[in-house]
Amino acid sequence: MTQPHAAPETPAAGIPGGTALALTPVDELQRHLTARLAGAARAWLDQALDEAAAHPGIHGPISVWELRLAEAGRRCGSDHADAARVLILHAAHADMDALTRVYSQGTAAERRAVLHALPHLLPGPDALPLVEDALRTNDTRLLAAAVGPYAARHLTPHHWRHAVLKCLFTGVPVAEVADLERRAHADAELARMLGDYAAERTAAGRPVPQDLHRVLALTEPGPPRHSAADPHGKES
Amino acid sequence: MRIFDPHIHMTSRTTDDYQAMHAAGVRAVVEPSFWLGQPRTSPATFLDYFDSLLGWEPFRAAQYGIAHHCTLALNPKEANDPRCVPVLDELPRYLVKDQVVAVGEIGYDSMTPAEDTALAAQLQLAADHELPALVHTPHRDKLAGLRRTLDVVRESALPPERVLVDHLNETTVKEAKDSGCWLGFSVYPETKMDEQRMVAILQQYGPEQVLVNSAADWGRSDPLKTRKVADLMLAEGFTQDDVDRVLWRNPVAFYGLSGRLVLDVAETEATTHEGNSILRGGE
Ligand SMILES: [Zn+2]
Numbered sequence: 001m002t003q004p005h006a007a008p009e010t011p012a013a014g015i016p017g018g019t020a021l022a023l024t025p026v027d028e029l030q031r032h033l034t035a036r037l038a039g040a041a042r043a044w045l046d047q048a049l050d051e052a053a054a055h056p057g058i059h060g061p062i063s064v065w066e067l068r069l070a071e072a073g074r075r076c077g078s079d080h081a082d083a084a085r086v087l088i089l090h091a092a093h094a095d096m097d098a099l100t101r102v103y104s105q106g107t108a109a110e111r112r113a114v115l116h117a118l119p120h121l122l123p124g125p126d127a128l129p130l131v132e133d134a135l136r137t138n139d140t141r142l143l144a145a146a147v148g149p150y151a152a153r154h155l156t157p158h159h160w161r162h163a164v165l166k167c168l169f170t171g172v173p174v175a176e177v178a179d180l181e182r183r184a185h186a187d188a189e190l191a192r193m194l195g196d197y198a199a200e201r202t203a204a205g206r207p208v209p210q211d212l213h214r215v216l217a218l219t220e221p222g223p224p225r226h227s228a229a230d231p232h233g234k235e236s
Numbered sequence: 237m238r239i240f241d242p243h244i245h246m247t248s249r250t251t252d253d254y255q256a257m258h259a260a261g262v263r264a265v266v267e268p269s270f271w272l273g274q275p276r277t278s279p280a281t282f283l284d285y286f287d288s289l290l291g292w293e294p295f296r297a298a299q300y301g302i303a304h305h306c307t308l309a310l311n312p313k314e315a316n317d318p319r320c321v322p323v324l325d326e327l328p329r330y331l332v333k334d335q336v337v338a339v340g341e342i343g344y345d346s347m348t349p350a351e352d353t354a355l356a357a358q359l360q361l362a363a364d365h366e367l368p369a370l371v372h373t374p375h376r377d378k379l380a381g382l383r384r385t386l387d388v389v390r391e392s393a394l395p396p397e398r399v400l401v402d403h404l405n406e407t408t409v410k411e412a413k414d415s416g417c418w419l420g421f422s423v424y425p426e427t428k429m430d431e432q433r434m435v436a437i438l439q440q441y442g443p444e445q446v447l448v449n450s451a452a453d454w455g456r457s458d459p460l461k462t463r464k465v466a467d468l469m470l471a472e473g474f475t476q477d478d479v480d481r482v483l484w485r486n487p488v489a490f491y492g493l494s495g496r497l498v499l500d501v502a503e504t505e506a507t508t509h510e511g512n513s514i515l516r517g518g519e
Contacts, residue, residue: 070329070332073334073335074495107333
Protein backbone atom coordinates (compact mmCIF):
# COMPACT_ATOMS: atom_id res chain seq x y z
CA MET A 1 0.00 0.00 0.00
CA THR A 2 1.83 3.01 1.22
CA GLN A 3 5.12 3.76 -0.44
CA PRO A 4 7.13 5.62 2.16
CA HIS A 5 8.38 8.69 0.33
CA ALA A 6 11.58 10.22 1.58
CA ALA A 7 10.38 13.55 0.18
CA PRO A 8 6.58 13.58 0.13
CA GLU A 9 6.57 17.17 -1.06
CA THR A 10 7.72 15.98 -4.50
CA PRO A 11 5.05 13.38 -5.22
CA ALA A 12 4.11 11.40 -8.30
CA ALA A 13 7.63 10.52 -9.37
CA GLY A 14 6.91 6.85 -8.73
CA ILE A 15 3.74 4.92 -8.03
CA PRO A 16 1.31 7.18 -6.22
CA GLY A 17 0.59 5.62 -2.85
CA GLY A 18 0.20 6.83 0.70
CA THR A 19 0.65 10.57 1.18
CA ALA A 20 1.45 11.05 -2.53
CA LEU A 21 -2.19 10.27 -3.35
CA ALA A 22 -3.22 13.28 -1.34
CA LEU A 23 -0.47 15.54 -2.71
CA THR A 24 -0.60 14.73 -6.42
CA PRO A 25 -2.98 16.93 -8.43
CA VAL A 26 -6.00 14.94 -9.58
CA ASP A 27 -5.40 15.30 -13.34
CA GLU A 28 -1.84 14.08 -12.92
CA LEU A 29 -3.08 11.16 -10.82
CA GLN A 30 -5.53 10.24 -13.56
CA ARG A 31 -2.87 10.36 -16.31
CA HIS A 32 -0.59 8.25 -14.16
CA LEU A 33 -3.25 5.64 -13.45
CA THR A 34 -4.72 5.33 -16.95
CA ALA A 35 -1.20 4.79 -18.31
CA ARG A 36 -0.83 1.79 -16.00
CA LEU A 37 -4.24 0.09 -16.16
CA ALA A 38 -4.81 -2.74 -18.64
CA GLY A 39 -7.64 -2.46 -21.19
CA ALA A 40 -10.63 -3.79 -19.24
CA ALA A 41 -9.68 -1.99 -16.03
CA ARG A 42 -9.07 1.27 -17.89
CA ALA A 43 -12.45 1.02 -19.64
CA TRP A 44 -14.10 0.31 -16.30
CA LEU A 45 -12.44 3.32 -14.68
CA ASP A 46 -13.33 5.64 -17.57
CA GLN A 47 -16.95 4.60 -17.30
CA ALA A 48 -16.97 4.88 -13.51
CA LEU A 49 -15.58 8.44 -13.71
CA ASP A 50 -18.09 9.42 -16.43
CA GLU A 51 -20.98 8.05 -14.34
CA ALA A 52 -19.76 9.84 -11.24
CA ALA A 53 -19.42 13.12 -13.11
CA ALA A 54 -22.88 12.71 -14.67
CA HIS A 55 -24.59 11.87 -11.35
CA PRO A 56 -22.57 13.52 -8.58
CA GLY A 57 -23.74 13.65 -4.98
CA ILE A 58 -25.76 11.21 -2.91
CA HIS A 59 -28.74 9.43 -4.47
CA GLY A 60 -30.90 6.96 -2.52
CA PRO A 61 -29.47 4.30 -0.24
CA ILE A 62 -26.41 3.88 -2.48
CA SER A 63 -25.31 6.04 -5.40
CA VAL A 64 -23.90 4.43 -8.54
CA TRP A 65 -20.49 5.95 -7.88
CA GLU A 66 -20.57 4.47 -4.35
CA LEU A 67 -20.99 1.02 -5.92
CA ARG A 68 -17.98 1.73 -8.18
CA LEU A 69 -16.01 2.86 -5.16
CA ALA A 70 -16.76 -0.44 -3.39
CA GLU A 71 -15.68 -2.61 -6.32
CA ALA A 72 -12.58 -0.65 -7.37
CA GLY A 73 -10.23 -3.24 -5.87
CA ARG A 74 -11.46 -6.16 -7.93
CA ARG A 75 -11.76 -4.02 -11.08
CA CYS A 76 -8.42 -2.20 -11.01
CA GLY A 77 -6.31 -4.53 -8.85
CA SER A 78 -5.17 -3.85 -5.32
CA ASP A 79 -2.10 -1.85 -6.43
CA HIS A 80 -4.25 0.77 -8.17
CA ALA A 81 -7.43 0.70 -6.06
CA ASP A 82 -6.50 3.59 -3.78
CA ALA A 83 -5.81 5.93 -6.69
CA ALA A 84 -8.95 4.82 -8.56
CA ARG A 85 -11.07 5.52 -5.50
CA VAL A 86 -9.61 9.00 -5.01
CA LEU A 87 -10.45 9.78 -8.65
CA ILE A 88 -14.02 8.49 -8.29
CA LEU A 89 -14.60 10.58 -5.15
CA HIS A 90 -13.27 13.61 -6.99
CA ALA A 91 -15.37 12.97 -10.10
CA ALA A 92 -18.49 12.63 -7.91
CA HIS A 93 -17.76 16.00 -6.25
CA ALA A 94 -18.16 14.25 -2.91
CA ASP A 95 -19.03 16.86 -0.30
CA MET A 96 -18.88 16.61 3.47
CA ASP A 97 -22.11 14.55 3.71
CA ALA A 98 -21.04 12.17 0.96
CA LEU A 99 -17.54 11.74 2.36
CA THR A 100 -18.94 11.07 5.83
CA ARG A 101 -21.33 8.45 4.48
CA VAL A 102 -18.66 6.73 2.39
CA TYR A 103 -16.24 6.74 5.30
CA SER A 104 -18.72 5.45 7.87
CA GLN A 105 -20.09 2.76 5.53
CA GLY A 106 -16.73 1.90 4.00
CA THR A 107 -14.20 -0.90 4.30
CA ALA A 108 -10.74 0.02 5.56
CA ALA A 109 -9.67 0.52 1.93
CA GLU A 110 -12.57 2.89 1.20
CA ARG A 111 -11.90 4.85 4.40
CA ARG A 112 -8.27 5.19 3.35
CA ALA A 113 -9.38 6.61 -0.01
CA VAL A 114 -11.63 9.17 1.68
CA LEU A 115 -8.72 10.35 3.81
CA HIS A 116 -6.47 10.69 0.76
CA ALA A 117 -9.21 12.56 -1.10
CA LEU A 118 -9.86 15.19 1.60
CA PRO A 119 -7.28 17.80 0.46
CA HIS A 120 -8.58 17.47 -3.12
CA LEU A 121 -12.20 18.08 -2.11
CA LEU A 122 -12.54 20.22 1.00
CA PRO A 123 -10.93 23.60 1.62
CA GLY A 124 -11.92 23.85 5.29
CA PRO A 125 -11.53 21.76 8.43
CA ASP A 126 -15.05 20.20 8.38
CA ALA A 127 -13.75 16.65 7.87
CA LEU A 128 -11.49 16.64 10.91
CA PRO A 129 -13.87 14.21 12.72
CA LEU A 130 -13.04 11.62 10.03
CA VAL A 131 -9.31 12.18 10.46
CA GLU A 132 -9.67 11.93 14.22
CA ASP A 133 -11.69 8.72 13.87
CA ALA A 134 -8.90 7.19 11.80
CA LEU A 135 -6.29 8.35 14.30
CA ARG A 136 -8.16 6.49 17.07
CA THR A 137 -7.74 3.17 15.23
CA ASN A 138 -4.70 0.91 15.43
CA ASP A 139 -4.80 0.08 11.71
CA THR A 140 -1.48 1.39 10.38
CA ARG A 141 -2.89 1.72 6.85
CA LEU A 142 -5.55 4.11 8.14
CA LEU A 143 -3.13 5.95 10.37
CA ALA A 144 -0.75 6.54 7.47
CA ALA A 145 -3.61 7.91 5.36
CA ALA A 146 -4.80 10.13 8.23
CA VAL A 147 -1.52 12.04 8.63
CA GLY A 148 -1.54 13.46 5.11
CA PRO A 149 -1.69 17.13 4.01
CA TYR A 150 -5.28 17.60 5.25
CA ALA A 151 -4.19 16.79 8.79
CA ALA A 152 -1.06 18.91 8.36
CA ARG A 153 -3.21 21.89 7.45
CA HIS A 154 -6.07 21.57 9.91
CA LEU A 155 -5.31 19.34 12.89
CA THR A 156 -5.01 21.19 16.19
CA PRO A 157 -1.53 21.15 17.77
CA HIS A 158 -2.62 18.71 20.50
CA HIS A 159 -4.14 16.20 18.07
CA TRP A 160 -1.27 16.61 15.62
CA ARG A 161 1.37 15.87 18.28
CA HIS A 162 -0.54 12.78 19.37
CA ALA A 163 -0.78 11.67 15.73
CA VAL A 164 3.01 11.91 15.36
CA LEU A 165 3.51 10.00 18.60
CA LYS A 166 1.04 7.35 17.48
CA CYS A 167 3.01 6.86 14.25
CA LEU A 168 6.10 6.20 16.36
CA PHE A 169 4.13 3.83 18.61
CA THR A 170 2.63 1.81 15.80
CA GLY A 171 5.53 1.77 13.37
CA VAL A 172 4.07 4.06 10.71
CA PRO A 173 7.11 5.73 9.08
CA VAL A 174 7.12 9.44 9.90
CA ALA A 175 7.90 10.01 6.20
CA GLU A 176 4.12 9.55 5.83
CA VAL A 177 3.46 12.63 8.00
CA ALA A 178 2.84 15.50 5.59
CA ASP A 179 4.56 18.81 6.23
CA LEU A 180 6.40 17.35 9.19
CA GLU A 181 9.28 19.83 9.02
CA ARG A 182 7.05 22.88 9.16
CA ARG A 183 4.75 21.68 11.91
CA ALA A 184 7.45 20.19 14.09
CA HIS A 185 9.69 23.24 13.86
CA ALA A 186 10.32 24.83 17.25
CA ASP A 187 7.53 22.76 18.85
CA ALA A 188 8.79 22.54 22.41
CA GLU A 189 5.78 20.54 23.59
CA LEU A 190 6.33 17.89 20.91
CA ALA A 191 10.00 17.80 21.89
CA ARG A 192 9.00 17.17 25.51
CA MET A 193 6.62 14.37 24.53
CA LEU A 194 9.27 12.73 22.34
CA GLY A 195 11.85 13.02 25.11
CA ASP A 196 9.48 11.43 27.63
CA TYR A 197 8.67 8.62 25.21
CA ALA A 198 12.37 7.99 24.58
CA ALA A 199 13.00 7.90 28.35
CA GLU A 200 10.16 5.41 28.82
CA ARG A 201 11.56 3.14 26.08
CA THR A 202 15.04 3.36 27.55
CA ALA A 203 13.79 2.64 31.09
CA ALA A 204 12.08 -0.48 29.75
CA GLY A 205 15.27 -1.59 28.03
CA ARG A 206 13.69 -1.17 24.61
CA PRO A 207 15.25 0.54 21.59
CA VAL A 208 14.19 4.08 20.71
CA PRO A 209 12.83 4.19 17.14
CA GLN A 210 15.14 5.93 14.64
CA ASP A 211 12.23 8.06 13.49
CA LEU A 212 11.96 9.58 16.98
CA HIS A 213 15.42 11.10 16.69
CA ARG A 214 14.54 12.42 13.26
CA VAL A 215 11.43 14.22 14.53
CA LEU A 216 13.20 15.42 17.66
CA ALA A 217 15.85 17.12 15.50
CA LEU A 218 13.08 18.92 13.60
CA THR A 219 11.66 20.39 16.81
CA GLU A 220 14.81 22.48 17.36
CA PRO A 221 14.15 26.23 17.38
CA GLY A 222 16.09 28.51 15.03
CA PRO A 223 15.87 28.92 11.28
CA PRO A 224 14.12 25.94 9.64
CA ARG A 225 16.40 23.67 7.62
CA HIS A 226 13.82 23.27 4.97
CA SER A 227 10.35 24.64 4.34
CA ALA A 228 7.87 22.38 2.63
CA ALA A 229 5.85 23.77 -0.24
CA ASP A 230 2.10 23.38 0.03
CA PRO A 231 0.75 22.39 -3.40
CA HIS A 232 -2.55 24.07 -2.66
CA GLY A 233 -0.94 27.31 -1.64
CA LYS A 234 -2.75 27.33 1.69
CA GLU A 235 -1.27 27.77 5.09
CA SER A 236 -3.12 27.15 8.31
CA MET B 237 2.17 -27.16 2.67
CA ARG B 238 -0.32 -24.35 1.94
CA ILE B 239 -3.64 -24.36 3.75
CA PHE B 240 -6.82 -22.33 3.20
CA ASP B 241 -9.28 -22.54 6.12
CA PRO B 242 -12.60 -21.82 4.42
CA HIS B 243 -14.62 -21.35 7.63
CA ILE B 244 -13.09 -19.90 10.79
CA HIS B 245 -14.25 -17.15 13.16
CA MET B 246 -11.00 -15.28 13.76
CA THR B 247 -12.75 -12.48 15.66
CA SER B 248 -12.97 -14.98 18.52
CA ARG B 249 -9.30 -16.03 18.30
CA THR B 250 -6.07 -14.64 19.67
CA THR B 251 -2.87 -13.47 18.02
CA ASP B 252 -1.23 -16.70 19.27
CA ASP B 253 -3.69 -18.57 17.06
CA TYR B 254 -2.73 -16.48 14.02
CA GLN B 255 0.92 -17.20 14.71
CA ALA B 256 0.37 -20.94 15.16
CA MET B 257 -1.83 -21.09 12.06
CA HIS B 258 0.83 -19.42 9.95
CA ALA B 259 3.47 -21.80 11.30
CA ALA B 260 1.17 -24.72 10.37
CA GLY B 261 0.89 -23.49 6.77
CA VAL B 262 -2.35 -21.49 6.84
CA ARG B 263 -2.06 -18.63 4.33
CA ALA B 264 -5.72 -17.79 3.72
CA VAL B 265 -8.96 -17.82 5.71
CA VAL B 266 -12.59 -17.01 5.12
CA GLU B 267 -14.49 -15.72 8.14
CA PRO B 268 -18.26 -16.16 7.87
CA SER B 269 -20.40 -13.80 9.91
CA PHE B 270 -22.25 -15.74 12.61
CA TRP B 271 -23.86 -15.70 16.02
CA LEU B 272 -21.55 -14.20 18.66
CA GLY B 273 -22.84 -16.29 21.57
CA GLN B 274 -24.48 -13.25 23.16
CA PRO B 275 -27.69 -12.44 21.25
CA ARG B 276 -27.74 -9.16 19.34
CA THR B 277 -30.66 -6.81 19.87
CA SER B 278 -30.47 -4.47 16.85
CA PRO B 279 -29.18 -4.24 13.28
CA ALA B 280 -26.62 -1.65 14.39
CA THR B 281 -24.50 -4.26 16.17
CA PHE B 282 -24.46 -6.36 13.00
CA LEU B 283 -23.14 -3.37 11.09
CA ASP B 284 -20.26 -2.83 13.51
CA TYR B 285 -19.48 -6.54 13.22
CA PHE B 286 -19.56 -6.46 9.41
CA ASP B 287 -17.31 -3.38 9.46
CA SER B 288 -14.88 -5.24 11.66
CA LEU B 289 -14.83 -8.19 9.22
CA LEU B 290 -14.00 -5.70 6.44
CA GLY B 291 -11.55 -3.57 8.40
CA TRP B 292 -9.81 -4.58 11.57
CA GLU B 293 -9.80 -8.38 11.20
CA PRO B 294 -8.15 -8.47 7.73
CA PHE B 295 -5.58 -6.02 9.06
CA ARG B 296 -4.90 -8.29 12.03
CA ALA B 297 -4.61 -11.34 9.76
CA ALA B 298 -2.17 -9.52 7.46
CA GLN B 299 0.22 -9.02 10.37
CA TYR B 300 0.70 -12.78 10.34
CA GLY B 301 0.91 -13.20 6.57
CA ILE B 302 -2.64 -14.56 6.23
CA ALA B 303 -5.12 -13.33 3.60
CA HIS B 304 -8.54 -12.70 5.13
CA HIS B 305 -11.88 -12.59 3.31
CA CYS B 306 -15.38 -12.81 4.73
CA THR B 307 -18.92 -13.92 4.02
CA LEU B 308 -21.77 -11.74 5.29
CA ALA B 309 -25.36 -12.60 6.19
CA LEU B 310 -28.04 -12.69 8.84
CA ASN B 311 -27.23 -15.99 10.60
CA PRO B 312 -29.92 -18.69 10.97
CA LYS B 313 -30.33 -18.37 14.73
CA GLU B 314 -30.90 -14.60 14.76
CA ALA B 315 -33.15 -14.80 11.69
CA ASN B 316 -35.76 -15.74 14.33
CA ASP B 317 -35.41 -12.46 16.24
CA PRO B 318 -37.59 -9.71 14.72
CA ARG B 319 -35.26 -7.10 16.22
CA CYS B 320 -32.42 -8.41 14.02
CA VAL B 321 -34.24 -9.15 10.75
CA PRO B 322 -34.04 -5.54 9.41
CA VAL B 323 -30.32 -6.13 8.83
CA LEU B 324 -31.44 -7.88 5.64
CA ASP B 325 -32.18 -4.42 4.23
CA GLU B 326 -28.59 -3.31 4.95
CA LEU B 327 -26.95 -6.35 3.36
CA PRO B 328 -27.04 -5.16 -0.28
CA ARG B 329 -24.63 -2.28 0.36
CA TYR B 330 -22.25 -4.68 2.13
CA LEU B 331 -22.39 -7.44 -0.47
CA VAL B 332 -20.71 -5.17 -3.04
CA LYS B 333 -17.52 -4.84 -0.97
CA ASP B 334 -14.27 -6.20 -2.40
CA GLN B 335 -13.46 -8.69 0.38
CA VAL B 336 -16.91 -10.31 0.52
CA VAL B 337 -16.57 -13.68 -1.25
CA ALA B 338 -19.96 -15.25 -0.46
CA VAL B 339 -23.27 -14.74 1.30
CA GLY B 340 -23.12 -16.71 4.55
CA GLU B 341 -23.47 -18.41 6.78
CA ILE B 342 -27.14 -18.82 6.03
CA GLY B 343 -29.34 -21.91 6.50
CA TYR B 344 -31.39 -23.57 9.19
CA ASP B 345 -31.04 -23.70 12.94
CA SER B 346 -34.47 -24.76 14.26
CA MET B 347 -36.22 -24.94 10.87
CA THR B 348 -38.81 -22.23 11.52
CA PRO B 349 -40.85 -20.20 9.02
CA ALA B 350 -38.69 -17.14 9.81
CA GLU B 351 -35.61 -19.18 8.85
CA ASP B 352 -37.30 -20.26 5.61
CA THR B 353 -37.84 -16.61 4.70
CA ALA B 354 -34.32 -15.47 5.59
CA LEU B 355 -32.70 -18.38 3.74
CA ALA B 356 -34.68 -17.84 0.55
CA ALA B 357 -34.17 -14.07 0.64
CA GLN B 358 -30.42 -14.42 1.12
CA LEU B 359 -30.00 -17.04 -1.63
CA GLN B 360 -31.65 -14.46 -3.89
CA LEU B 361 -29.26 -11.77 -2.62
CA ALA B 362 -26.35 -14.06 -3.52
CA ALA B 363 -27.71 -14.52 -7.04
CA ASP B 364 -28.29 -10.77 -7.41
CA HIS B 365 -24.72 -9.97 -6.35
CA GLU B 366 -23.08 -12.77 -8.38
CA LEU B 367 -21.82 -14.33 -5.16
CA PRO B 368 -21.79 -17.97 -4.10
CA ALA B 369 -23.46 -18.96 -0.82
CA LEU B 370 -22.15 -20.69 2.29
CA VAL B 371 -25.02 -22.68 3.79
CA HIS B 372 -24.79 -23.99 7.33
CA THR B 373 -26.69 -27.24 7.99
CA PRO B 374 -28.36 -27.64 11.37
CA HIS B 375 -26.83 -29.55 14.27
CA ARG B 376 -30.17 -30.96 15.48
CA ASP B 377 -32.37 -33.08 13.19
CA LYS B 378 -29.52 -32.94 10.69
CA LEU B 379 -30.68 -35.16 7.81
CA ALA B 380 -34.16 -33.61 7.70
CA GLY B 381 -32.47 -30.21 7.87
CA LEU B 382 -30.18 -31.03 4.97
CA ARG B 383 -33.12 -32.18 2.83
CA ARG B 384 -35.09 -29.04 3.54
CA THR B 385 -31.97 -26.94 2.82
CA LEU B 386 -31.43 -28.64 -0.55
CA ASP B 387 -35.13 -28.14 -1.42
CA VAL B 388 -34.81 -24.39 -0.82
CA VAL B 389 -31.56 -24.28 -2.85
CA ARG B 390 -33.28 -26.08 -5.76
CA GLU B 391 -36.10 -23.53 -5.70
CA SER B 392 -33.64 -20.62 -5.62
CA ALA B 393 -32.00 -18.67 -8.44
CA LEU B 394 -28.60 -19.98 -7.34
CA PRO B 395 -27.30 -23.11 -9.12
CA PRO B 396 -25.98 -25.87 -6.80
CA GLU B 397 -22.43 -25.44 -8.11
CA ARG B 398 -22.45 -21.99 -6.44
CA VAL B 399 -23.53 -23.37 -3.05
CA LEU B 400 -21.35 -24.84 -0.29
CA VAL B 401 -23.30 -26.91 2.24
CA ASP B 402 -21.30 -27.02 5.45
CA HIS B 403 -21.05 -29.04 8.67
CA LEU B 404 -21.73 -32.29 6.79
CA ASN B 405 -21.07 -35.71 8.31
CA GLU B 406 -21.51 -39.43 7.54
CA THR B 407 -25.30 -39.15 7.61
CA THR B 408 -25.59 -36.22 5.19
CA VAL B 409 -22.63 -36.47 2.80
CA LYS B 410 -24.25 -38.73 0.20
CA GLU B 411 -27.36 -36.65 -0.40
CA ALA B 412 -25.33 -33.45 -0.35
CA LYS B 413 -22.93 -34.87 -2.96
CA ASP B 414 -25.80 -36.04 -5.17
CA SER B 415 -27.20 -32.48 -5.13
CA GLY B 416 -24.16 -31.08 -6.96
CA CYS B 417 -23.31 -28.63 -4.16
CA TRP B 418 -19.81 -28.18 -2.76
CA LEU B 419 -19.24 -30.24 0.40
CA GLY B 420 -17.99 -28.62 3.62
CA PHE B 421 -16.82 -30.51 6.71
CA SER B 422 -16.05 -28.88 10.05
CA VAL B 423 -13.44 -30.69 12.10
CA TYR B 424 -14.39 -29.53 15.55
CA PRO B 425 -13.85 -31.31 18.84
CA GLU B 426 -16.82 -33.25 20.25
CA THR B 427 -19.75 -31.79 18.32
CA LYS B 428 -18.75 -32.14 14.66
CA MET B 429 -16.23 -34.21 12.64
CA ASP B 430 -12.85 -35.48 13.82
CA GLU B 431 -9.71 -36.14 11.76
CA GLN B 432 -10.16 -39.93 11.53
CA ARG B 433 -13.76 -39.73 10.39
CA MET B 434 -12.86 -36.96 7.94
CA VAL B 435 -10.18 -39.07 6.29
CA ALA B 436 -12.58 -42.04 6.13
CA ILE B 437 -15.11 -39.87 4.29
CA LEU B 438 -12.42 -38.70 1.87
CA GLN B 439 -11.48 -42.36 1.24
CA GLN B 440 -15.08 -43.26 0.52
CA TYR B 441 -16.27 -40.22 -1.43
CA GLY B 442 -13.04 -38.79 -2.89
CA PRO B 443 -11.58 -35.27 -2.68
CA GLU B 444 -13.72 -33.70 -5.43
CA GLN B 445 -15.67 -30.62 -4.29
CA VAL B 446 -14.66 -31.27 -0.65
CA LEU B 447 -13.63 -28.42 1.66
CA VAL B 448 -12.35 -29.02 5.19
CA ASN B 449 -12.50 -26.30 7.85
CA SER B 450 -11.86 -25.89 11.55
CA ALA B 451 -14.95 -23.72 12.19
CA ALA B 452 -12.91 -22.50 15.16
CA ASP B 453 -14.77 -19.87 17.19
CA TRP B 454 -15.47 -18.97 20.82
CA GLY B 455 -16.39 -22.58 21.62
CA ARG B 456 -14.01 -25.40 22.45
CA SER B 457 -12.36 -25.62 19.05
CA ASP B 458 -8.95 -25.88 17.40
CA PRO B 459 -7.74 -23.59 14.58
CA LEU B 460 -5.07 -26.15 13.61
CA LYS B 461 -7.56 -28.90 12.72
CA THR B 462 -7.04 -28.24 9.00
CA ARG B 463 -3.35 -29.09 9.33
CA LYS B 464 -4.17 -32.16 11.45
CA VAL B 465 -6.46 -33.47 8.71
CA ALA B 466 -3.73 -32.84 6.12
CA ASP B 467 -1.18 -34.76 8.18
CA LEU B 468 -3.55 -37.70 8.68
CA MET B 469 -4.42 -37.73 4.97
CA LEU B 470 -0.71 -38.13 4.16
CA ALA B 471 -0.29 -40.82 6.83
CA GLU B 472 -3.24 -42.73 5.35
CA GLY B 473 -1.79 -42.73 1.85
CA PHE B 474 -3.24 -39.65 0.18
CA THR B 475 -0.78 -37.77 -2.05
CA GLN B 476 0.53 -34.23 -1.54
CA ASP B 477 -1.59 -33.30 -4.53
CA ASP B 478 -4.77 -34.65 -2.86
CA VAL B 479 -3.97 -32.62 0.26
CA ASP B 480 -3.35 -29.48 -1.78
CA ARG B 481 -6.60 -30.04 -3.63
CA VAL B 482 -8.74 -30.38 -0.50
CA LEU B 483 -6.98 -27.79 1.63
CA TRP B 484 -6.12 -25.18 -0.97
CA ARG B 485 -7.42 -25.58 -4.53
CA ASN B 486 -11.01 -26.51 -3.65
CA PRO B 487 -11.60 -23.50 -1.38
CA VAL B 488 -9.85 -21.25 -3.91
CA ALA B 489 -12.13 -22.61 -6.66
CA PHE B 490 -15.30 -22.19 -4.60
CA TYR B 491 -14.70 -18.71 -3.21
CA GLY B 492 -13.02 -17.74 -6.49
CA LEU B 493 -16.53 -17.92 -8.00
CA SER B 494 -16.97 -14.46 -6.46
CA GLY B 495 -14.19 -13.00 -8.63
CA ARG B 496 -12.96 -11.24 -5.49
CA LEU B 497 -10.30 -13.50 -3.96
CA VAL B 498 -6.90 -11.81 -3.56
CA LEU B 499 -4.44 -14.30 -2.12
CA ASP B 500 -1.19 -12.36 -2.34
CA VAL B 501 -1.25 -10.97 1.16
CA ALA B 502 2.05 -9.14 0.69
CA GLU B 503 0.59 -7.26 -2.23
CA THR B 504 -2.63 -6.22 -0.53
CA GLU B 505 -1.68 -5.54 3.03
CA ALA B 506 0.66 -3.47 5.08
CA THR B 507 3.40 -6.03 5.47
CA THR B 508 5.86 -3.16 5.20
CA HIS B 509 4.63 -2.16 8.63
CA GLU B 510 5.71 -5.31 10.44
CA GLY B 511 6.31 -4.83 14.14
CA ASN B 512 3.26 -2.65 14.61
CA SER B 513 0.65 -2.13 17.26
CA ILE B 514 -0.79 -5.63 17.20
CA LEU B 515 2.49 -7.37 17.71
CA ARG B 516 3.17 -4.99 20.55
CA GLY B 517 -0.28 -5.13 22.04
CA GLY B 518 -2.80 -2.33 22.22
CA GLU B 519 -2.27 0.99 23.83
ZN1 LIG C 1 -19.46 -21.01 11.68
